[in-house]
Amino acid sequence: MYMALYNGVLCLASPLISQHMSRRLRSGKEDVARYSERLGTPSVARPEGELVWIHAASVGEAISALSLVDGLLESTPDRHILVTTGTRTSAEIMCERLPTRAFHQYVPIDKKEYVARFLEYWRPDAGLWMESEIWPNLIRETASRQIPTMLVNARITDKSFRKWRRFSGFSRLLFSSFESCTAQSEISADRLRRLGARDVEYLGNLKFAADPLPVDEEALAALSESTRDHQLWLAASTHPGEDEQIVEVHKILSQVMSDLLTVIVPRHPERGDEIVEMASRLGFNTVQRSRDEKITVSTDIYVADTIGELGLFYRLADVVFIGGSLVEKGGQNPMEAARLDCAILHGPHMENFSEVTAEFKAGSGEVEIRNAPELSKAVATYLTNQAKREKIAGNAKNVASKGTEICATIVAKVDHKLKERRS
Template identity: 40%
Template structure:
């Protein structure tokens, strides 16, 4: 182990007694739930099933949905696969509860101390670990390597800035990356950077998030909502972050000058922000309410609906006239998956800071499925153009989805090999 990794392990071990104070602060801030706190220290709140079990780990919603999709593929290709999935955010935890297929258990991710990671691994005894994107935790990988557990990094994606950061600790980065039996890069920039860091060949599978299809909303739910809306134009601001709601509300103010009957639906990335967004919308003078406070369909007097729920995004895509996709107008998020609304027939406008989705956004722009803009006036013009426009043609989208499916198949094959090897050496 390098001196830096040895120091990291020592510091985290010393930090462990104080981790409960950090978690108490997160609890007060609404970022944790008391019944889930034991999981942060590796104490299980669910029974481990008998037999082989893989550990899936994701940071938040997008990575979690990617791993759920791969888990479904593994069950189809490799038989009776069971897994424990860990995530960092409450939003992802709630969504797992709604979407989890049979054979999957959710736990909050343990803090990266030797004590918490050791306790987690001693209980769950995973036969393999699969990480998504950039979730590289030194303590986790050190404990995994000590136990000889094979691991994979799928959809690896790093910006030039994060790669430069890893380059500064090159020997430690190489040691951590050597823990992985398989690494699949989401793009060529990441591949080149990881090959330099790891000193070995990295596979370019492509961005697997393009292969994750949202299940369409039920036809009767779509029809019920459309009937209630009575042909009102619907502007959608999806997966928004702080600052992006004000951007969307400013644009919507311009839309209302020409279409006073228009409705704005804001579906924030983190639904727990619903109260703050409600206050913001009312400060613009709009009649507004939260979906969780009143699940009834919007009435004619409602200007802004705060869709602070989970699992309903396909419904909002279905009834909208155009989608403003958040995450790329904010400075440090990097964008969100624009393929989801495009695959459901909706054109997308997003901001200029989509550094995590450069290839996807480029490909969608080529087929006129996506626009990039930085001014509220550009968003209002987009929404006005999309009102009453025909749905996005799917031929180009389907070509992109087919390419993504090939990347998904390549990744699933590698993961099946990983699991087979783990069983042979168990």
């Protein structure tokens, strides 16, 4: 009944879905060359032998999955991994970082015919969903084919829990479709059980097991040279409404730090032009990475509107503000900065990473600020006080080093499921 109702609504909404996807294509949010994958049509051949499918929503989840990909490939030498995501940015990063025997495809739109086409072609031997990526047709069609499935590193926020509780019958149908679940926290584990999930285990956060972000050493050397006469801080993965506050921080601090360089990495690189225009209009010497503009001694703000270079800028900066947290976007992942010796600052809105943030808070590895004046004071403190900066960065790195056994435990669970299936 629930799936019939869901698919009936999708059918009625088909014109709106088509219009929405057309807008995404026109705006560059969808990959025109590979759009057929969104309709369930493959763009590469299925490799022979065992295929494990990992689905991750976007960049953060996909990066978290990389350690799992490595572990699954190392466990079984003739195994292949299919990773699906839904965004262009995550696709580009996966195509760059996936190892041999692993490859990327876009996840199909959650219409039954597209999902069926996808599953009938790829015939995965097991499916792993990362965190909280719940697409009803994708889940139910996979389960109907007796493909072993796991919800991995699951995170159920308070908001999501309340939403699913309003549709308890539907949530029970979907969450019980997974043969097992591993949760990021005891709270998420309890919520999963209450939503109908089976075989739920709290392991900890898989994000703790990820490797540091990669870097182009030549680019790092070049930027290190061009910024050596500056005091540099980084605003990473910023959202609309934050960039103006970041520029305000620069305005406040530049009155006492004449050599200050503020680096802004927008969460969505296509916003680079508008950030440059805004900062330049306010009188700041602003240069843009996507246009290959160079940093000089007179540069105030550097807009790094490129994809997949956070590893570069985290290595360049000692003090980092985590974006999406001064506005109500739920924050971005602080783990990546912590692994690379950064002093971490963030706003009050870290709901998307509440468990991770709680770990940092408990370990004295972060500083929460509420607005631009507080951020300017914190940036000044940690830029000018090396001892304080190194202490908070060291605390954050200690937190980020936890959970090295999580990945191995999940790999063992997958191996066991596949062994059962083969026998």
